[in-house]
Amino acid sequence: MEAMGTLAVAFEDLMNAQLHGEDVPRRLSVYGFGERLPRHILRNGEVRAILREPDHATRRGVPVRGADRLADEYTQIRDVTTALQEGMRLMVLGVDFPQYQRFTQLTPFVDYYANTPEPRFSAEAGYAPNQDEFDFCRQFVITVALRLTEINARAIPPSWK
Template identity: 40%
Template sequence: MNARLPPRPPVSDLPATIRRQPQLGEFDINTRPITPETMQRLAFIRLLAQQGMEQSRLPDPLAAGSILTFHDAVEFFLILASEHLGISVPDRGQFVARYYDNIHPDKAGPGGVDLAGRIGIRRLTDQRNSFKHTAALPVAGAITQARSDVTQFFEDNTPRVFGLPFDGINMTDLVPQPHTRHKLTEAESEDTKGNRTAAMAWLVEAFDELLAASTAPDHWRGTPFSFGPDLFHQLSEGHVARVLRQPPEQDRHMPVRGASTLAKEYVQLRESVVALQRGARLTALGIDYSEYWRFHALTPTVHRPFNSHSPRRIATPPGYAPDDEEFTFCLRFVISAALRIAEVMTHRRPPSWQG
């Protein structure tokens, strides 16, 4: 049941990923070609900015950390912008003036860019310095203002410097696993066409594939991330009760309905073990369980048939309609999980004497 949604309206914060190339003449600037390395760094900047957006919505005082994340994302962007434009920026001096003045065409010449949002970034820098150097926690209003300033900064300046919209930066380029990257690309494509449910289903498949690949045993040894084998062909509670039920000449001292009671306890225990197994796997891989739980709550259930030629089935609750922020969160969650799993997997190799 792939629900079709109308075109997405603009949102106040960073929009969800849209794979789109700017049209000729859309941005009236002279931009240099973007190298794959630059695009990858832009993808990291966008991922960092989205992490800041999510941090900024946490309850106080946890939201305070978003100020540092926002400033890091802006600073990385300005460094990359100066390198991309071939402009030398001095190491010393006031942060905002150092970049805004030296990148400006008045000083850099025709290859320079008049960056937007100077006042907002100065405001963010003041908040960051106060927080970092004097431990002054930013108030809720300051965090909301910073979120707005950073959103406007990226939306205005990415086209000016790089010739593409900020929401056109494809974060899936960061994902090292090719199959996962393909599924994320499919998710973005479906979401762009308005098929939000289908897009979310692709995200489920991408994450499940990541988790399965990272917990499968090696040819030489089991993995420390599996915590036991997967329980596939599970008997229903009724089937278990029939297996346990005694013949007619059963002991008269057996408890009444003992088989059905024991079957229920067994199924409940099995379900607990399966849930604990997944939690242990996520924890061992370094994936935040609370983020996983939100991802699980926001995504549909995807049933994969044993026959690979049969279509998958997508089950959703009544009224299922995740918004832009929820899709963006789920996309970022899978990307972050892919990067974390790739890091962990570097340690999962056979000992030197077996290689």
């Protein structure tokens, strides 16, 4: 799990470096699809709890009318936006989407806890990737890294700037 999790972190680092790196000017970046949403996103229940928090003494924690519906819509829109951003970024890179899906199916879930820079990996019971699956994931990360290098090499500002 550690090796596969490290590959998942490497892929995430590649994508984040492209989005937040200084090597490529923002307007030349292949990632013109908005900022990446933070790793820790508000879950549906958290949105509901925030909407129920009193903002002045008279509300007393009574939910705002439509708070549950707003929480549902917010989380659905957030999830769709995240998926669309990721899909667009992969498309621009020329990454084969079925390969990306296989990569995400084979790698464990990566999570970070507050005040700890080290990732934690989790997977379903019985998770035991074989050597071929590891090799596929390693090659996928290498291919993405090479593709990013190629794209960045071509993202040169005009000579007059």
